[in-house]
Amino acid sequence: MIKRVHFxxxxxxxxxxxxxxxxxxxxxxxxATQALYQSFLVEDAFGLSTExxxxxxxxxxxxxxxxxxxxxxxxxxxILVAGLSMGVSLILAAMADRVIKGATTYRTLLIWPxxxxxxxxxxxxxxxxxxxxxxxxxxxxFLGYSWNHKLNGDQAMLLVVIAAAxxxxxxNFLFFLAGMQAIPKSLIEAAAIDGAGPTKRFWTIIFxxxxxxxxxxxVINIVYAFFETFGIIHAVTQGGPANSTQILVYKVFNDGFVxxxxxxxxxxxxxxxxxxxxxxxxQFRYVEKKVAY
Amino acid sequence: xIENRPLTTFFSHLVLLCGVLVVAxxxxxxxxxxxxxxxxxxxVPLPLLPGNQFLVNLKLVLFSxxxxxxxxxxxxxxxxxxxxxxxxxxxxxxxxxLSAFAIVYFRFPFRIAFFWMIFVTLxxxxxxxxxxxxxxxxxxxxxxxxxxxSIPLIASATATFMFRQVFLTIPDELLEAARIDGAxxxxxxxxxxxxxxxxxxxxxxxxxxxxxxNQYLWPLLITTDRDMYTVVxxxxxxxxxxxxxxxxxxxxxxxxxxxxxxxxxxxIMQKLFVKGLTETxx
Numbered sequence: 001m002i003k004r005v006h007f008x009x010x011x012x013x014x015x016x017x018x019x020x021x022x023x024x025x026x027x028x029x030x031x032a033t034q035a036l037y038q039s040f041l042v043e044d045a046f047g048l049s050t051e052x053x054x055x056x057x058x059x060x061x062x063x064x065x066x067x068x069x070x071x072x073x074x075x076x077x078x079i080l081v082a083g084l085s086m087g088v089s090l091i092l093a094a095m096a097d098r099v100i101k102g103a104t105t106y107r108t109l110l111i112w113p114x115x116x117x118x119x120x121x122x123x124x125x126x127x128x129x130x131x132x133x134x135x136x137x138x139x140x141x142f143l144g145y146s147w148n149h150k151l152n153g154d155q156a157m158l159l160v161v162i163a164a165a166x167x168x169x170x171x172n173f174l175f176f177l178a179g180m181q182a183i184p185k186s187l188i189e190a191a192a193i194d195g196a197g198p199t200k201r202f203w204t205i206i207f208x209x210x211x212x213x214x215x216x217x218x219v220i221n222i223v224y225a226f227f228e229t230f231g232i233i234h235a236v237t238q239g240g241p242a243n244s245t246q247i248l249v250y251k252v253f254n255d256g257f258v259x260x261x262x263x264x265x266x267x268x269x270x271x272x273x274x275x276x277x278x279x280x281x282x283q284f285r286y287v288e289k290k291v292a293y
Numbered sequence: 294x295i296e297n298r299p300l301t302t303f304f305s306h307l308v309l310l311c312g313v314l315v316v317a318x319x320x321x322x323x324x325x326x327x328x329x330x331x332x333x334x335x336x337v338p339l340p341l342l343p344g345n346q347f348l349v350n351l352k353l354v355l356f357s358x359x360x361x362x363x364x365x366x367x368x369x370x371x372x373x374x375x376x377x378x379x380x381x382x383x384x385x386x387x388x389x390x391l392s393a394f395a396i397v398y399f400r401f402p403f404r405i406a407f408f409w410m411i412f413v414t415l416x417x418x419x420x421x422x423x424x425x426x427x428x429x430x431x432x433x434x435x436x437x438x439x440x441x442x443s444i445p446l447i448a449s450a451t452a453t454f455m456f457r458q459v460f461l462t463i464p465d466e467l468l469e470a471a472r473i474d475g476a477x478x479x480x481x482x483x484x485x486x487x488x489x490x491x492x493x494x495x496x497x498x499x500x501x502x503x504x505x506x507n508q509y510l511w512p513l514l515i516t517t518d519r520d521m522y523t524v525v526x527x528x529x530x531x532x533x534x535x536x537x538x539x540x541x542x543x544x545x546x547x548x549x550x551x552x553x554x555x556x557x558x559x560x561i562m563q564k565l566f567v568k569g570l571t572e573t574x575x
Contacts, residue, residue: 006400006468007478016395017407020388020448027445028414031425038425092312095305102306108563109313112320115555117507117525123532123548124319127326127541135322138338169316171570178571192296227420231509235529249420253510256424265424272421280416 032273038266057267066243067251067268074247077161078225085165086172086217093176094202107177114170118163119231125163126236149237153244156237160245163236164229172217179213180206219283226275248272326545327351334541346542354546364531367547370524373439374506375554377523380443381505382498385452390494393456394482398468415450419511427514437518446511452497459490496569499562503555524551 007013039057041050061067096106113121128136131148140147149156183206191201230249233239239246239254246254252272256265322341326334329344358366395401396408419426426445435441463486471481487494512523522530528551531544559566 006398012478013395013399013401013404016391016399020392020411020453021407023388023444023448024410024414027426027429028417028422028448029410031422031429032417034425034428035422088312088315092309095308095312098305099302099309106309106313107567108560110316111563111567112556112559113316115503115507115559116552117509117555119509119525119528120507120548120551121319123528123544124323126532127545128319128322130539130541133335133337133339133539133541135339135341166316166319174567175571178567198298198301227418230420231507231525231529234509234513235532252421253423257514262424269421269424273417276418276421277416 035266035269035273038262039270040263041266042263053263057263058271061264061267061271066246069243070246070248070251073157073243073245074226077157077164077229077245077247078222080157080161081164081168081225081229082218082221084161085168086214086221088165089169089172090176090214092169093173093180094206096173096177097180097206098198107174110173111170113167114174116167117231118167118229119235121167122160122163122232122236125159125166129159149241151241153241156241156245160229160232160236163232164225167232168221168224172221175213175217176210179210183209216283219279223276223279226272226279323545323549326541327549329542331540331542335539350542350546354543354550364522364527365519367524367527367550369520370522370527371550371554373442373521374523374525374551376439377442377508377512378502378505378555380439381446381508382501384443384447385449385501386494386497388447389449389452389456390487390490393453393460394486396453397457397460398478398481411448411450411453413450414448419446423510423514430515436515437521439521441515442508442512442521442523443505446505446508449501452501455493455497456490459493460486463489492565493569495562496565499558499566500569502558506555527551 040052040054042053042056043050092106092110096103099106116124126149128134129147129149131137131150134147137147147155149159187205187209188201191205196204226247227249229247230253233245233247233250234253237245239250248268249272252265252268255261255268259265322339325340325343327350328347329340330346330349333340333344354366355368355371356366358364364370392407392411396404430436430441430445433441435444467485468481471485476484507525508523509525509529512521512526513529516522516526524547528544528548531540531547534540
């Protein structure tokens with residue numbers, strides 16, 4: 001935690017932490033407290049009077065089919081995004097770990113989507129899948145399949161999942177590859193001498209040994225799908241059609257800034273904070289214990 | 294090299310090439326779209342090979358922007374994005390360096406309390422506290438300013454943790470030696486700690502620059518003045534305008550402009566960036 005040797009007590013350490021602490025209090029702790037407080041209030045339509053209602057906002061949310069629907073959408077969305085992007089990157093990393101020539105070149109070609117903003121990723125894919133002009137849509141039409149994500153909810157969901165997963169492939173790939181390259185070569189060689197083929201070695205040695213990385217990435221990907229994909233949803237579908245892609249973060253924004261339901265939006269914020277806190281706690285438990293398999 | 298299996302190796306390369314193609318396909322399509330004119334971009338099927346309008350489109354987008362989308366010329370938006378990204382990256386690194394230094398090298402009352410207070414920021418992404426944070430920034434009169442765009446995103450537990458980790462690995466003997474030589478804490482910080490964490494600072498700069506550049510929700514909320522728009526949020530306005538008149542060649546040119554700077558930073562600093570990413574975020 002702290003160095004054995006350190007400087008004497010003075011005012012200096014307080015001055016050093018002051019900027020960080022000031023920003024944390026003003027822009028993090030104070031707004032979070034406000035959200036907590038507002039989530040217990042109900043304001044009338046004109047903003048003239050407020051009433052303290054305890055947990056009514058939460059009860060209302062729990063009985064609101066739209067909120068529960070958004071919850072379900074978010075869960076489906078994050079499972080699909082995490083599954084798709086982690087699956088693809090695991091395969092690519094396993095292959096890149098095998099090849100001797102060109103591994104670095106492949107890495108260079110695969111890492112750049114990390115730099116693309118979620119909203120831009122959304123714009124790229126929405127262009128490819130544009131109902132009238134898109135290239136993939138053209139191929140679909142040719143094959144006799146009609147694609148219009150502006151009308152079809154499932155197709156809209158598929159589109160945002162693809163855009164979100166595509167952007168995340170490079171991140172997962174880097175971590176999987178780093179995890180695989182950290183496995184001692186002697187283990188793999190021993191297995192090869194014993195006659196295990198590449199597939200068998202992957203499932204019995206490599207995959208179990210990278211399970212800490214897999215678990216870490218799972219948490220990161222869920223956090224990503226829950227919170228960072230706002231840009232994709234907002235730029236591509238705006239939560240539609242018919243709320244089929246309305247995830248929780250988008251609903252907080254929509255209810256708060258468009259619908260101006262302050263109490264309800266605050267209660268949703270608090271629920272999201274609880275989710276982040278749980279996910280962070282899980283992640284840190286992992287860091288402490290390094291997960292045995 | 295464990296064994297010689299030409300077929301498996303060939304198969305591995307094949308899978309990797311397919312992966313690269315899938316990953317690169319949207320980029321190629323974007324580039325191609327940005328090199329054609331408006332007429333060609335309304336004819337199905339869309340081209341898969343580049344045209345000759347790249348410079349024309351580039352000039353149009355950079356200096357006059359997209360008609361009817363309500364967004365300013367992309368040149369201005371790129372400039373705003375650049376300022377925001379640099380302010381966020383430099384700000385985060387500076388305040389994290391200072392607080393990590395205080396937490397590791399001083400024993401003072403409330404040290405642990407401060408540490409936890411910084412830790413909390415990890416749990417409160419801007420997406421979950423948008424309304425009240427917006428209210429704070431509005432009350433401080435920071436809407437439509439670079440400060441409003443960057444300061445609320447500057448506090449960072451990750452960077453503080455990373456520097457704490459780095460400082461903990463620096464041998465105690467260095468501090469003892471510095472003290473014997475009569476160096477003050479700030480002198481020790483400037484002459485020993487900073488040079489020793491140079492590579493970490495550079496790696497973190499890449500990650501934070503991208504983080505800042507790619508911000509979307511926050512600029513969307515606090516900028517109403519066209520001249521303060523950032524390029525990543527500008528794209529959504531263009532997509533909305535595209536519902537009526539899809540100027541895809543210009544939208545894709547803007548998208549290209551929006552992803553080039555961070556992509557270049559990643560590719561140039563690749564080695565450092567990969568090291569920084571896989572080592573700090575664990």
